[in-house]
Amino acid sequence: MSGAVIFIKEDLKISEVQVEFLIGILSIISLFGSLGGGRTSDIIGRKWTMALAAVVFQMGGLTMTLAPSYAVLMVGRFLAGIGIGFGVMISPIYIAEISPNLNRGSLTAFPEIFINVGIMLGYVSNYAFSGLSAHISWRVMLAVGILPSVFIGFALFVIPESPRWLVMQNRIDEARSVLLKTNEDEKEVEERLAEIQQAAGFANSDKYDDKPVWRELLFPPPPLRRMLITGLGIQCFQQISGIDATVYYSPEIFQAAGIEDNSKLLAATVAVGISKTIFILVAIILIDKLGRKPLLMISTIGMTVCLFCMGATLALLGKGSFAIALSILFVCGNVAFFSVGLGPVCWVLTSEIFPLRVRAQASALGAVANRVCSGLVAMSFLSVSEAISVAGTFFAFSAISALAIAFVVTLVPETKGKSLEQIEMMFQNEYEIQGKETELGDVEQLVQNQTDLTN
Numbered sequence: 001m002s003g004a005v006i007f008i009k010e011d012l013k014i015s016e017v018q019v020e021f022l023i024g025i026l027s028i029i030s031l032f033g034s035l036g037g038g039r040t041s042d043i044i045g046r047k048w049t050m051a052l053a054a055v056v057f058q059m060g061g062l063t064m065t066l067a068p069s070y071a072v073l074m075v076g077r078f079l080a081g082i083g084i085g086f087g088v089m090i091s092p093i094y095i096a097e098i099s100p101n102l103n104r105g106s107l108t109a110f111p112e113i114f115i116n117v118g119i120m121l122g123y124v125s126n127y128a129f130s131g132l133s134a135h136i137s138w139r140v141m142l143a144v145g146i147l148p149s150v151f152i153g154f155a156l157f158v159i160p161e162s163p164r165w166l167v168m169q170n171r172i173d174e175a176r177s178v179l180l181k182t183n184e185d186e187k188e189v190e191e192r193l194a195e196i197q198q199a200a201g202f203a204n205s206d207k208y209d210d211k212p213v214w215r216e217l218l219f220p221p222p223p224l225r226r227m228l229i230t231g232l233g234i235q236c237f238q239q240i241s242g243i244d245a246t247v248y249y250s251p252e253i254f255q256a257a258g259i260e261d262n263s264k265l266l267a268a269t270v271a272v273g274i275s276k277t278i279f280i281l282v283a284i285i286l287i288d289k290l291g292r293k294p295l296l297m298i299s300t301i302g303m304t305v306c307l308f309c310m311g312a313t314l315a316l317l318g319k320g321s322f323a324i325a326l327s328i329l330f331v332c333g334n335v336a337f338f339s340v341g342l343g344p345v346c347w348v349l350t351s352e353i354f355p356l357r358v359r360a361q362a363s364a365l366g367a368v369a370n371r372v373c374s375g376l377v378a379m380s381f382l383s384v385s386e387a388i389s390v391a392g393t394f395f396a397f398s399a400i401s402a403l404a405i406a407f408v409v410t411l412v413p414e415t416k417g418k419s420l421e422q423i424e425m426m427f428q429n430e431y432e433i434q435g436k437e438t439e440l441g442d443v444e445q446l447v448q449n450q451t452d453l454t455n
Contacts, residue, residue, distance in 0.1 A: 001022075001023055001026075001122075001142075001248065002122075002123075002126070002247065002248050002249065002250060002251060002269060003122070003123065003126025003127070003130065003141060003251070003266050003269065004126065004137075004138040004141040004142055005019055005022065005023065005138075006138075006251065006262060006265075006266075007130075007134045007137045007138040007141075008022070008073070008138045010134040011134045011135050011138065012069065012070050012073070014070055016382055017383075018070060019382070020378070020379045020380070020381070020382050020383065021074075021379060022070075022073065022074065022077060023248050023249075023378050023379070024374075024375045024376070024377075024378035024379025024380075025074065025077055025078070025081065025375070025379070026077055026080060026081045026084065026375070026378075027081070027244070027371045027372070027374035027375030027378055028081070028371065028372065028375035028379070029077070029078050029081030029082060029085070030081040030082065030084045030085035030088065030367075030371045031085060031367070031368040031371040031372055031375075032081075032082060032085060033053070033056075033081065033082040033083060033084060033085020033086045033087075033089070034085040034086070034088065034089040034364045034367035034368045034371060035085075035364055035365075035368055036082075036085070036086070037049055037053070037085060037086040037089040037090050037360075037364055037367075038089060038360040038361035038362075038363065038364030038365075039360075039361060039364075040052065040086070041089075041090050041093070041165075041360045042165075042168075042360050042361070045161050045162070045165050046090055046093060046094040046097065046161065046162040046165055046360075047094070047156065047159060047160070047161045047162070048156075049086060049090045050086075050087065050090055050091065050094065050152060050156075051152065051153070051156050052086060053083050053084075053085075053086030053087040053090065053152075054083070054087075054149040054150075054152040054153065055083075056079055056080075056082050056083035056086065057079070057080055057083025057084065057087070057146075057149050058083075058146055058149050058150070059079050059083075060076045060077065060078070060079030060080030060081070060082070060083055061076070061080060061142060061143070061145050061146035061149070062076070062143075062146060063075055063076030063079060064076030064077060064080065064142045065139050065142050065143040065146070066139075083149075085367065085371065087111075088111070088347075088367050088370070088371075089360075089363055089364045089367040090360075091111045092108050092111055092347040092348065092350070092351035092363070093162075093351050093359060093360055093363050094162055095107050095108045095110060095111070095351070096108045096348070096351035096352055096420065097162040097163065097164040097165065097351075097359075097420070098160070098162055098163065098178065098182060099182070100182055100183055101417060101418065101419050102288060102417065103288060104288070104348075104352070105287035105288040105292065105345075105348050105415075105416060106284045106285070106287050106288050108344075108347065108348040108351055108352070109280070109283055109284050109287055109344035109345070109347070109348055110284075111347060112280055112283075112339070112343050112344035112347060113277075113280050113281070113284060113344075114148075116273075116276045116277040116280045116339060116343075117277055118145075118148065119247060119273050119276055119277070120270070120273030120274055120276065120277045121144075121273075122141075122145065122273070123266070123269045123270045123272065123273035124270055124273070125140075125141055125144050126141050126266050126269070127263070127266040127267055127269075127270055129141050130262060130263055130266050131263075160177075160178040160181065161174070161178065162178075163175040163176075163178040163179050163193075163196065164196050164356055164420075166178065167193070167196045167197055168356065172193070172197070175193060175196070176189065176190075176193055179192055179193060192419070195419060195421045196356070196421070198421070213357065213358050213361050214361070216357075216358060217358060217361065217362060217365065223427040223428040224354075224355070224358070224362075224427075226427055227353045227354055227355075227362070227427055228362065228365070229411060230349070230353060230411050230412055230413070231349065231350040231353055231354065231362065231363070231365075231366045232365060232366055232369045233407055233411060234296075234342075234345075234346050234349055234350070234407070234408075234412065235346055235350060235366040235367070235369045235370040235373075236369050236370070236373050237300075237342070237400070237401075237403070237404040237407060238342050238343070238346045238370060238373075239370055239373035239374040239377060240373045240376075240377060240400050241300075241303060241307070241338075241342070241397055241400050241401040241404055242307065242377060242393075242394070242397035242400070242401075243334075243335070243338050243342075243343070244374045244377055244378050245377050245378065245381040245393075245397070246272070246331055246334055246335060247272070247276075247335070248378055248381070249381050249382070250268070250269045250272050250331060251265040251266065251268075251269060252382070252385075252390075253327065253331060253390060254268045254269075254324070254327060254328070254331075256314055256319075256327075256385075256390040257313070257314065257319060257323045257324045257326075257327035257328075258318075258319035258320055258321070258323055258324050259324055268328055271328060271332055272328075272331055272332055272335055275332040275333075275335050275336045275339075276335040276336070276338070276339050276343075277339075278336075278339075279335075279336040279337075279339040279340050280339040280340075280343065280344060282339075282340050283295060283339060283340050283341060283343070283344045283345070284344070286340075287344065287345065287348065287416075288416060288417075291414050291416040292345050292348060292349060292412070292414060292415055292416060293408065293412055293413070293414045295340060295341035295345050296341045296342060296345050296408045296412060297341075297405070297408055297409070298337070298340060298341055299337050299338060299340050299341025299342045299343075299345070300337075300341065300342060300401055300404045300405045300408055301337075301405060302333070302334075302336075302337030302340070303334055303337045303338055303342065303401045303404075304398055304401040304402045304404075304405065306330045306331075306333040306334040306337060307330075307334055307394050307395075307397045307398035307401055308394070308395065308398040309326075309330045309333075310327065310330040310331060310334065310391075310394045311391045311392070311393075311394035311395040311397075311398060312391075313326045313327055313330060313391075314327070314389070314390050314391035314394065315389070315391035315392075315395075342404070346370075349412070349415065350362075350363050350366040350367075351363055352415050352420060352423050353413075353415065353423055353424075353427065354424075355424045356420070356421075356424075381393065384396075413426065413427075
């Protein structure tokens with residue numbers, strides 16, 4: 001949309017406010033998809049919720065492509081937003097529930113890889129089709145976005161249902177079969193299945209029979225409250241630090257630095273897409289080795305520096321070749337640091353930390369928080385930039401990113417290498433576990449001392 005909107009403005013003669021609304025409404029509408037997706041996935045399963053997301057998105061993409069007016073374009077954007085809301089909520093949950101513990105982080109980050117590949121291909125297709133007439137170019141740019149979702153239809157014939165959802169439906173043999181596809185050790189599979197059954201049994205116990213999930217989320221017990229603060233907080237910081245503004249409005253940002261030709265603007269955005277895609281691969285390699293929290297620290301610190309430097313470049317240097325070069329460098333640096341940590345790890349964490357009973361709907365709340373913040377940023381960036389300048393807006397994003405550093409340090413736990421059930425217990429027995437680890441350490445030391453005395 002970042003490239004298409006240049007030609008939509010020319011073809012449909014729309015105002016800056018309509019541009020903001022067109023871009024930002026996707027994130028706002030997607031929250032309804034995310035809210036509905038949580039409950040839907042509990043009813044029809046994770047797999048078929050993904051199928052529903054693909055169908056709705058295809059309908060939206062086709063409507064936008066054929067739109068004769070701004071009103072019809074908004075209808076298509078509405079449908080695409082619903083589909084995206086379903087997709088961003090369910091895909092990390094599905095992958096987290098089906099993945100082995102040791103690889104769960106990197107596998108759960110896969111949606112972020114393909115989001116970034118999609119962004120990069122979007123920038124490339126924008127540049128490739130920019131030579132067409134204004135009436136045709138933006139339609140082709142939006143039409144090619146339909147193609148990837150078609151492949152989901154073929155994937156549904158291959159991928160299995162989530163074993164944890166199957167256990168919740170008391171389809172134990174099917175769940176065992178799915179676990180055996182991702183783990184050849186039958187003993188370990190039985191242990192994991194027992195853990196899942198125990199968690200599902202606890203979730204379905206009499207304690208919760210008369211308590212709807214939504215009420216538990218509105219009035220959470222202390223462990224769940226801590227999970228919600230962590231999950232919703234990291235989702236909000238992912239967006240209010242300005243990543244969507246950087247992606248959606250990169251042509252306008254580079255215009256502020258001095259690039260005027262449309263083709264050159266779109267070529268510069270390709271560099272942004274490439275940076276975002278390459279560095280997500282770094283996150284995939286490191287997330288299960290280095291851990292979630294260290295990547296978040298590196299990411300938020302790097303983003304804070306790049307955002308501040310971007311603001312300083314626009315404020316002090318104005319327009320010119322040097323300002324253009326630094327602007328491209330710092331925008332690419334910002335999206336690179338985002339892709340190393342805050343981008344993928346955010347979705348990994350929110351798919352890991354919630355108990356099985358509330359996982360889908362709590363994750364949906366996280367996705368809603370993410371989409372609301374994304375929409376607010378996208379719908380206000382041009383207006384705020386006009387009020388306090390583009391440089392001032394980047395300084396504001398830098399300050400917010402600095403707050404994200406403090407949030408990660410104080411409230412984000414490390415979940416690397418733990419099963420989903422172990423993570424749940426970590427929150428429930430946070431202080432007890434610390435005490436037990438201390439006691440265990442004392443016992444090990446005592447045993448070591450006895451051994452030394454015996455020798």
